[in-house]
Amino acid sequence: MSQSQWKNPWTWWIGIGCLILAMPTGLVFASFIYPQFDVWQHLFNTVLSDYVFNSLCLAFGVGALVILIGTPLAWCISRYDFVGRKYLQWLVLLPMSMPAYIVAYTYTGILDFAGPLQTWLRSQFDWKYGDYYFPEIRSLGGATLMLALVLYPYVYLLARTAFIDQPRNLEETAKSLGISSLRYWFKVVFPLARPAILMGMALAMMEAFADYGTVQYFGISTFTTGIFRTWFGLNNGMAAAQLAAVLTGFVILLLFVEHFSRRKTSYYFQGQVTKTNQRKRLNKGANILVFILCFTPVLLGFLLPFMQLMSWAVDTFQEQFTQGFLVLVWNSFYLASIASISAVSIALLFAYGKRLNHSKLIQVLVGMVSLGYAVPGTVIAIGALISLSWLDLRLNEVTEGLYNTSVGLVLSGSLFSLILVYSSRFLAVALHNVETGLARIKPSMDDAARSLGYKPIHILKAVHIPLLKTSVLSALLLVFVDVLKELPATLILRPFNFNTLSIKTFELASDERLSDAALPALSIVLVGILPVVLLTKIMDRAVHE
Amino acid sequence: MNELFFKDAMLTLNDVSVAYKNEVVVHNVNINLLVGQIGCLLGPSGCGKTSVLRAIAGFEKLSSGSLSLRNTVVNDADTMVPPEVRKVAVVFQDYALFPHLTVAENVTFGLYQKQKSVKKQRMLELLELVGLSGYENRRPHELSGGQQQRVALARALAPRPDLLLLDEPFSSLDAELRDELAKDIRCILKHENTTALMVTHDQHEAFTMADIIGVMSKGQLIQWSDAYGLYHKPVNKFVASFIGDGAFLPAQIQANNMLKCDLGEFELSREYSFERGDTLEMLVRPDDVLYDNSSNSLAKVVSRSFRGSHTLYELELQVKNRLSVLCLALSHHDHKVGELFGIRLELEHVIVFSVSR
Numbered sequence: 001m002s003q004s005q006w007k008n009p010w011t012w013w014i015g016i017g018c019l020i021l022a023m024p025t026g027l028v029f030a031s032f033i034y035p036q037f038d039v040w041q042h043l044f045n046t047v048l049s050d051y052v053f054n055s056l057c058l059a060f061g062v063g064a065l066v067i068l069i070g071t072p073l074a075w076c077i078s079r080y081d082f083v084g085r086k087y088l089q090w091l092v093l094l095p096m097s098m099p100a101y102i103v104a105y106t107y108t109g110i111l112d113f114a115g116p117l118q119t120w121l122r123s124q125f126d127w128k129y130g131d132y133y134f135p136e137i138r139s140l141g142g143a144t145l146m147l148a149l150v151l152y153p154y155v156y157l158l159a160r161t162a163f164i165d166q167p168r169n170l171e172e173t174a175k176s177l178g179i180s181s182l183r184y185w186f187k188v189v190f191p192l193a194r195p196a197i198l199m200g201m202a203l204a205m206m207e208a209f210a211d212y213g214t215v216q217y218f219g220i221s222t223f224t225t226g227i228f229r230t231w232f233g234l235n236n237g238m239a240a241a242q243l244a245a246v247l248t249g250f251v252i253l254l255l256f257v258e259h260f261s262r263r264k265t266s267y268y269f270q271g272q273v274t275k276t277n278q279r280k281r282l283n284k285g286a287n288i289l290v291f292i293l294c295f296t297p298v299l300l301g302f303l304l305p306f307m308q309l310m311s312w313a314v315d316t317f318q319e320q321f322t323q324g325f326l327v328l329v330w331n332s333f334y335l336a337s338i339a340s341i342s343a344v345s346i347a348l349l350f351a352y353g354k355r356l357n358h359s360k361l362i363q364v365l366v367g368m369v370s371l372g373y374a375v376p377g378t379v380i381a382i383g384a385l386i387s388l389s390w391l392d393l394r395l396n397e398v399t400e401g402l403y404n405t406s407v408g409l410v411l412s413g414s415l416f417s418l419i420l421v422y423s424s425r426f427l428a429v430a431l432h433n434v435e436t437g438l439a440r441i442k443p444s445m446d447d448a449a450r451s452l453g454y455k456p457i458h459i460l461k462a463v464h465i466p467l468l469k470t471s472v473l474s475a476l477l478l479v480f481v482d483v484l485k486e487l488p489a490t491l492i493l494r495p496f497n498f499n500t501l502s503i504k505t506f507e508l509a510s511d512e513r514l515s516d517a518a519l520p521a522l523s524i525v526l527v528g529i530l531p532v533v534l535l536t537k538i539m540d541r542a543v544h545e
Numbered sequence: 546m547n548e549l550f551f552k553d554a555m556l557t558l559n560d561v562s563v564a565y566k567n568e569v570v571v572h573n574v575n576i577n578l579l580v581g582q583i584g585c586l587l588g589p590s591g592c593g594k595t596s597v598l599r600a601i602a603g604f605e606k607l608s609s610g611s612l613s614l615r616n617t618v619v620n621d622a623d624t625m626v627p628p629e630v631r632k633v634a635v636v637f638q639d640y641a642l643f644p645h646l647t648v649a650e651n652v653t654f655g656l657y658q659k660q661k662s663v664k665k666q667r668m669l670e671l672l673e674l675v676g677l678s679g680y681e682n683r684r685p686h687e688l689s690g691g692q693q694q695r696v697a698l699a700r701a702l703a704p705r706p707d708l709l710l711l712d713e714p715f716s717s718l719d720a721e722l723r724d725e726l727a728k729d730i731r732c733i734l735k736h737e738n739t740t741a742l743m744v745t746h747d748q749h750e751a752f753t754m755a756d757i758i759g760v761m762s763k764g765q766l767i768q769w770s771d772a773y774g775l776y777h778k779p780v781n782k783f784v785a786s787f788i789g790d791g792a793f794l795p796a797q798i799q800a801n802n803m804l805k806c807d808l809g810e811f812e813l814s815r816e817y818s819f820e821r822g823d824t825l826e827m828l829v830r831p832d833d834v835l836y837d838n839s840s841n842s843l844a845k846v847v848s849r850s851f852r853g854s855h856t857l858y859e860l861e862l863q864v865k866n867r868l869s870v871l872c873l874a875l876s877h878h879d880h881k882v883g884e885l886f887g888i889r890l891e892l893e894h895v896i897v898f899s900v901s902r
Binding site: 440442444445446447449450451452453454462463466467491 | 599602603604627628630631632633634635637638639641643644645654655657658684700701706710883
């Protein structure tokens with residue numbers, strides 16, 4: 001490294017920022033310096049194989065299911081014209097607004113013995129308890145289905161872009177060479193879209209590994225529930241951190257898959273202009289079939305649970321809409337606001353640092369920290385709790401020595417820890433948006449403005465701020481909603497007696513007060529629809545340009 | 546030619562060098578551009594011509610030398626005038642139009658200190674000049690490449706800059722559009738009496754646009770001359786082969802300053818001082834090789850390309866080394882590949898280079 005890099009203030013600011021953000025995850029890995037042999041012996045003899053087996057089954061099951069749902073969906077919507085296509089292309093994104101644990105408990109309500117479906121079946125066929133077989137939703141298979149129903153949009157979105165971006169002349173070339181449609185699909189369309197599909201799968205699998213709410217509610221032992229149990233049951237923070245490190249190891253493997261696929265997609269689709277925007281019209285029978293195929297994921301992933309939540313919320317509105325509920329809303333709102341402002345500010349600092357300095361060091365540092373999206377919330381939270389409580393202890397020693405007073409748990413016991421974890425986990429979302437916005441501002445625009453008599457500070461006002469405004473706003477919104485939905489890290493790190501909508505939802509549902517949980521759950525879902533609308537706006541614009 | 550007419554120096558580069566991280570990309574370049582002149586830096590990509598342009602605009606600092614505008618130093622070892630006060634406008638290769646602003650707002654971007662009515666008047670005047678009247682409220686993405694180019698030019702001209710820099714202004718346009726636009730822009734620049742310096746790798750653009758052209762190679766300015774001078778009096782073999790077509794024939798110095806080659810003997814001008822017996826290379830342009838049925842020098846057609854009024858032949862001389870030359874013959878002298886015809890060399894200026902060894 002050259003000398004000048006050390007003198008550059010950007011390097012320092014970004015370096016310090018990266019260090020703080022990476023501290024929790026780094027600490028999780030560092031936990032192995034205190035090996036916990038007894039606990040591991042115990043875990044190995046009892047539950048460890050369950051954790052590994054269930055987590056892997058869940059992740060791979062979700063991976064397979066999201067491909068099965070997302071790919072045909074993307075294909076139909078990008079290549080066929082059928083009834084309702086215009087609306088379905090964004091309706092199919094709606095399940096993204098549903099946190100998996102909310103869908104899980106809603107379906108439990110719908111499919112339970114006392115739920116509407118089984119009650120109806122019994123009255124219809126005059127069955128009694130034990131007369132019939134009904135699949136148990138609170139199972140590994142059920143959890144896989146629940147997660148897949150809300151995670152398939154990852155595959156759908158990426159595959160759709162890949163299908164649309166495939167140059168038209170490829171298909172025309174193949175046709176002129178006498179290749180049949182089916183053969184073309186398997187030889188060209190699918191191989192070209194495969195990296196995008198794998199990327200979507202990897203993202204969905206990361207979410208599956210990170211899930212805590214669904215598996216905890218369904219009573220399935222996975223790594224995330226294991227981490228909680230080791231910490232709060234066995235009271236061993238170090239062992240919990242080590243479990244978290246193993247879980248992160250799995251996720252890092254997925255990161256490689258994702259990274260590799262991403263490189264491949266950019267390689268496949270460079271500099272090709274003519275896109276495939278033509279869609280085939282379908283005849284009547286096929287029309288209905290494709291409509292049903294595309295509507296089912298929306299129905300199961302959004303409409304059905306949404307209607308159930310609505311009906312519960314209407315029933316319980318009188319007793320649930322209280323002072324306490326408003327406090328929940330306020331807590332969630334200001335926590336998510338502070339977190340999104342913090343994440344976006346850091347993203348702006350990093351993005352400008354990267355733009356103004358082409359130094360390798362900064363690129364690598366920012367690249368590393370923005371991998372936080374892959375690290376499960378539980379893992380970051382554990383790391384943050386351990387590192388911040390250690391810092392708190394040292395801080396208190398110092399203040400007691402100097403002023404004879406202790407400041408208490410200022411870092412680990414306050415909202416600071418939550419903001420740190422959210423910023424670390426959702427930085428990538430913010431950074432991606434800010435960088436996309438910044439990429440629209442070509443360096444030559446800065447030069448153009450300067451040659452027309454503008455000072456750098458005025459260029460910021462006249463060019464950068466207006467051009468960045470929308471991407472910064474969408475970054476704020478996306479982080480806001482992610483924070484609102486986040487569960488495990490909030491559960492671990494929230495200050496005493498501090499509740500948010502997601503925590504209240506989860507607690508009420510865990511107490512089997514499903515209908516009482518509907519009002520906070522519905523609030524999360526309704527706010528969660530906003531980024532979906534935003535996403536459709538962005539997609540529409542991309543099509544028009 | 547025009548140099549006597551133009552009296553004031555607009556841009557002066559004195560031994561200018563530019564370096565990026567210790568790598569010198571421009572070596573001791575000297576340029577003098579007069580008020581109202583259109584200059585051009587021509588060279589293959591990576592020759593340092595864009596670095597010169599960026600240094601003039603003030604986006605890069607000189608590593609040595611001095612740069613003056615209107616005889617006032619704006620950049621040397623002690624001075625660095627920032628780009629925003631140099632009154633040097635730039636038309637960028639990618640146009641760099643602001644996507645959030647309309648055409649009108651883009652054009653008036655540099656007039657922020659002016660009154661509203663002045664702004665509007667100048668904007669309308671310029672849009673008319675570049676042929677985009679009525680496009681005021683469009684956004685850049687609604688315009689074609691050529692139209693964006695014109696907006697970029699209007700925006701750069703709006704504040705009446707002392708000097709206009711154009712960086713590969715036609716590189717992203719269709720070939721047909723290029724020629725037309727180059728002529729238009731030359732007219733516009735002359736109309737506004739703007740001093741301009743353009744950078745390009747395309748000699749036809751340079752010939753169409755510029756009064757004076759500098760050929761650059763490997764960071765050095767090789768020759769600073771008008772198009773005629775570059776074509777007919779190139780200072781070295783690089784310029785001779787970079788500008789236009791041509792062939793090099795081996796030649797020897799004879800007595801009385803005469804030069805002998807396979808196509809005859811020619812008198813060498815006094816500018817050259819070579820010893821008798823020196824082996825040299827002589828530049829032969831396609832228009833120097835004439836069709837002559839009475840000539841004893843026969844040449845075989847190797848390939849031909851029809852160009853309407855003329856045909857360009859690649860010919861192989863019927864001598865030991867089977868040297869080849871190009872010949873631009875009137876197209877009614879029609880010969881097939883493999884046929885022989887007589888040629889004669891008629892040179893107005895004999896250009897020779899010592900053999901590089």
